[in-house]
Amino acid sequence: MRNNNLILNKGHQPFTPILSTDGYIRLTLAQLTCLQLHHLHSNLYTEHILNVCSATSLTEIKGYTEWVSQSQPSISVGWDWLVDYRIGATDYSMDGQPFSNILLRNNQQHDLSEEESLTIIGLWLNTLNWQEEIFNYIQSKYS
Amino acid sequence: MMGYYMNIIVGSATKLTKEVIVSLANYRYKVFVEQLGWNLGTPEGIELDQFDRPDTLYVVARNQQKDIIGCARLLPTTRPYLLEEVFPELLNGLPPPKSNEIWELSRFAAVDFSPVKTHPLRLINSSTSNGKISSTVTLNILSTVMQTAKEQGAKRLLLVSYTGAERIVRRAGYHIHRAGAPKLDDGKWIIACWVEIPD
Numbered sequence: 001m002r003n004n005n006l007i008l009n010k011g012h013q014p015f016t017p018i019l020s021t022d023g024y025i026r027l028t029l030a031q032l033t034c035l036q037l038h039h040l041h042s043n044l045y046t047e048h049i050l051n052v053c054s055a056t057s058l059t060e061i062k063g064y065t066e067w068v069s070q071s072q073p074s075i076s077v078g079w080d081w082l083v084d085y086r087i088g089a090t091d092y093s094m095d096g097q098p099f100s101n102i103l104l105r106n107n108q109q110h111d112l113s114e115e116e117s118l119t120i121i122g123l124w125l126n127t128l129n130w131q132e133e134i135f136n137y138i139q140s141k142y143s
Numbered sequence: 144m145m146g147y148y149m150n151i152i153v154g155s156a157t158k159l160t161k162e163v164i165v166s167l168a169n170y171r172y173k174v175f176v177e178q179l180g181w182n183l184g185t186p187e188g189i190e191l192d193q194f195d196r197p198d199t200l201y202v203v204a205r206n207q208q209k210d211i212i213g214c215a216r217l218l219p220t221t222r223p224y225l226l227e228e229v230f231p232e233l234l235n236g237l238p239p240p241k242s243n244e245i246w247e248l249s250r251f252a253a254v255d256f257s258p259v260k261t262h263p264l265r266l267i268n269s270s271t272s273n274g275k276i277s278s279t280v281t282l283n284i285l286s287t288v289m290q291t292a293k294e295q296g297a298k299r300l301l302l303v304s305y306t307g308a309e310r311i312v313r314r315a316g317y318h319i320h321r322a323g324a325p326k327l328d329d330g331k332w333i334i335a336c337w338v339e340i341p342d
Contacts, residue, residue, distance in 0.1 A: 019237055023322040023337045040324065041332070064306075066332075068324045073235045076324035080310070099309055101235065101321040114318055 019073040024103040026111065032104060032124055037067040037077060039130075042137050060084050062095060065134055076101050077121065081134060092131040098122050148207040149280060151287050157197045167203055170211040174252040179305055182329045194218055194225050194249070200295070202287045204280050206257060213253035213280045215288045219295070220245045226303050226335055233303060233335035235323030246297040248288060248338065251304055253281040253311075285315045289340050300338040309336045317341070 015034070017025045027035075042065035062082045069075040079098035084091060097118040104117040112120070156164060171190035175181045183190060194216070204213035218224040220240050224247040227239035292300060301322065302308060312319045322335035 019235055021237065021240075023235070023237065023320065066306075066325055073237075074324045076235075076321050078306070078321075078325070099313075099319075099321060101323060103320070114320065 017069070017071050017073055017075055023101060025073060025075055025101050026103050026105050028105055028107070028109075029120065032102070032121065035069060035075065037069055037075070037128075039133050039137075040066040040068045042066065042134050044138070044142075059086050063134070063138075065130065067130070077125065079122070079125065092134055094122055094126060098125060149212065149283060150205050150209075151283060152203045152205065153200070153287060153291050155198055155200055156195065159201060159203070163203060166209075166211050167201065167214055170214060170256075171250055171252070173256060174254050175250065178254070179331065181331055192225075193228075194223070196222075198222070200291060202284055202291060204253070204284050206255065208257065210255075210257050212255040212257070213284045214250060215248060215252075215284055216250040217288065217292055217295075218247040218249070219243070220247055220301065224301075225249050226301055230303060230326070230328070230333065230335065233323055233326055233333065237322070240301070243296050244298040246292045246295060246300055248292075248300045248302045249304065251284070251288075251302070251308055251311075253278055253284055255280065281311060282315055285312065285317065289317070293340050298340055300340060302336045302338050304333065304336075306332045306334045309334060312336070312338055 015031055017027070019025055042063060044061055044063040060082055062080060064078060064080050066076070066078040068077075077098050077100045080095040081092050082095045083093075098121050100118070100121055102117065102121060103114070104112045104120055106112060111117075152159065152163060159167075168189045168191050172185065172188050175190055176183055176185065183192065185191065198219075200217040202213075202215040202217070203211055206212050220227070220242055224239075226233060226247060231239055288300070302312065302319070306325050309319050309321070318339040319336050322337055325332045325334040
């Protein structure tokens with residue numbers, strides 16, 4: 001098996017994600033916290049691109065970001081974000097729940113509800129350093 | 144909020160009038176080619192493809208002036224469909240399903256060109272305080288899509304579209320999850336998602 005078919009992180013047991021016929025990749029919380037996601041792309045929403053480019057007195061911009069595992073099948077997570085320039089240019093926060101093909105399971109291997117699953121995924125994402133990636137991206141693209 | 148007149152037509156190509164089919168092809172060209180920039184290789188002003196067959200089901204929303212303000216296309220997965228034939232990689236390795244209970248939703252848009260031009264992705268942020276999209280057109284089209292697919296025996300939809308469409312569907316209150324990661328196709332990000340049809 002090729003190494004990039006594994007998801008390796010922080011000394012946890014490697015695993016290969018399994019795709020269900022309903023399109024979900026079911027993970028336990030322990031597996032979720034092992035995930036290594038890679039930045040796929042990010043962008044501003046169209047109306048914010050116009051504002052940024054025209055350098056108007058902008059207080060808030062919104063955009064989206066996409067992250068993916070290097071495994072096959074791939075795990076996909078995307079979410080909207082916003083940054084409030086009144087607070088600080090690097091203070092990016094998640095705007096709403098993420099979008100994903102992950103469905104989390106509990107320790108008894110029962111599916112969580114989609115709502116519960118997305119809430120936990122969102123909390124986990126906020127422990128990662130995604131803000132810096134987006135900040136750098138926006139800086140390089142629009143400065 | 145002012146009332147918004149809308150008439151929604153549902154039917155196959157053989158049931159819709161020629162006038163509606165031509166208007167729909169013009170409208171789709173404006174949305175998908177001119178606004179979203181998809182390179183579909185279609186004639187100027189007309190957007191139709193091999194999946195616009197006599198048995199294809201359409202949902203078409205029109206305003207009082209009979210201008211199209213939204214549309215959607217439904218295909219059974221028991222016959223050739225877009226994801227299966229053109230974008231199977233969006234299914235993340237899953238064999239394209241063939242089931243009476245799964246229909247494909249594509250060419251979904253809700254843009255009113257009449258009064259103020261609206262970018263299709265602009266609908267994403269047209270939220271109200273409760274987080275639901277305020278576009279009456281979008282909500283009505285999606286509701287009609289669900290009802291139409293359900294009448295055909297569908298329990299789930301496979302949506303293939305621009306990435307913003309999953310935001311629109313979720314904000315309309317439907318359960319949606321990704322079939323896989325978005326892919327870049329000719330410079331445009333597209334995605335496939337599963338949508339549960341409510342009971």
